[in-house]
Amino acid sequence: MKISRLEKNKIKDFLRKHRNFLISAHTSPEGDSLGAQLAFARAIRAIGKNCDIVNSDRHLREYAFLPGVKDIRTRPRIKKYDAAIILDCSDISRIGNVVNLLDKNIPILNIDHHISNTYFGDINLVDAKVSSACEMLFLMFKELNIKLDRFMAICLYAGIVTDTGSFRYTNTRASTHFVVSQLLKWRISAPMIFRNIYENLNFSDLKLINSALSNLRKDATGRIAWVNITRNLINKYKPQIDLTDNILNSIRSLKGTEVCILFREKSGTEKNIRVNLRSRGKVDVNEIAQHFGGGGHATASGVTLRNISLDEAEKRIINFIRKKLSKIK
Numbered sequence: 001m002k003i004s005r006l007e008k009n010k011i012k013d014f015l016r017k018h019r020n021f022l023i024s025a026h027t028s029p030e031g032d033s034l035g036a037q038l039a040f041a042r043a044i045r046a047i048g049k050n051c052d053i054v055n056s057d058r059h060l061r062e063y064a065f066l067p068g069v070k071d072i073r074t075r076p077r078i079k080k081y082d083a084a085i086i087l088d089c090s091d092i093s094r095i096g097n098v099v100n101l102l103d104k105n106i107p108i109l110n111i112d113h114h115i116s117n118t119y120f121g122d123i124n125l126v127d128a129k130v131s132s133a134c135e136m137l138f139l140m141f142k143e144l145n146i147k148l149d150r151f152m153a154i155c156l157y158a159g160i161v162t163d164t165g166s167f168r169y170t171n172t173r174a175s176t177h178f179v180v181s182q183l184l185k186w187r188i189s190a191p192m193i194f195r196n197i198y199e200n201l202n203f204s205d206l207k208l209i210n211s212a213l214s215n216l217r218k219d220a221t222g223r224i225a226w227v228n229i230t231r232n233l234i235n236k237y238k239p240q241i242d243l244t245d246n247i248l249n250s251i252r253s254l255k256g257t258e259v260c261i262l263f264r265e266k267s268g269t270e271k272n273i274r275v276n277l278r279s280r281g282k283v284d285v286n287e288i289a290q291h292f293g294g295g296g297h298a299t300a301s302g303v304t305l306r307n308i309s310l311d312e313a314e315k316r317i318i319n320f321i322r323k324k325l326s327k328i329k
């Protein structure tokens, strides 16, 4: 990631000019968005400014270990913020109801690594080649001479681990490992972070994963594999953490798959289906999600289909991917 002198000066001015910052990120927060927000908040407080992290949803149990996570709010602390920092969001609407806290003229710093980013900020630092918002922040902090500490290192490391699928996705580059090597110098415990995020399941969570995987299906070519989670299954096991990655990583281990999909009936009265897609790299699943109104990255994306049955959702998505795959060797 290269930051031009102009961008650097703009960001410096942005941080210097304002006093009360609002930091936010996408709904359903996960490691990258939480880690980036916490690290940035720490940096802002270190220069003597005020800042609140406000998210539309609470974090899930597996991220409770992140330092400072308890201070994340779902409501604002003050009436009016001078400036907003939006992290890990392709579009401003991704911050959910926090959007209501943004004054029409509030200056926005947009830092993101989604290829579908809409450049909604007054300053836009967008690079889809970087693994995660956390990796971007590490590089930006370095450019701006913002000092790291152990607290920030833990947060940034956790974000990089989540967005790279523990360094196994195609967004894992030499630069990613360089950044991680710098973070590890803060004597942070990689096993502790991994254990908290991925080895923190309740008995019922693992039962749910097991039930979901017992419905594993694949298409005739074996290049598409998927599972679904019905509302009944959710009600039975009541998961407290996001099992999407756990399930999709299990499907990924299947030989020969190009695209893995999780279909999940959402709770609520409407018949909505959440679709999470992962690709090994040949198929751009961001394009697929965008076709249906969602988005994400080339190798990991998601979309919510509204007013549709599970069967119909599966049919539509699988057929679409099958067509795409038939053109790819």
Ligand SMILES: [Mn+2]
Residues within 6 Å of the ligand: 032, 033, 088, 113, 131, 132, 133, 163
């Ligand atoms: Mn991210």
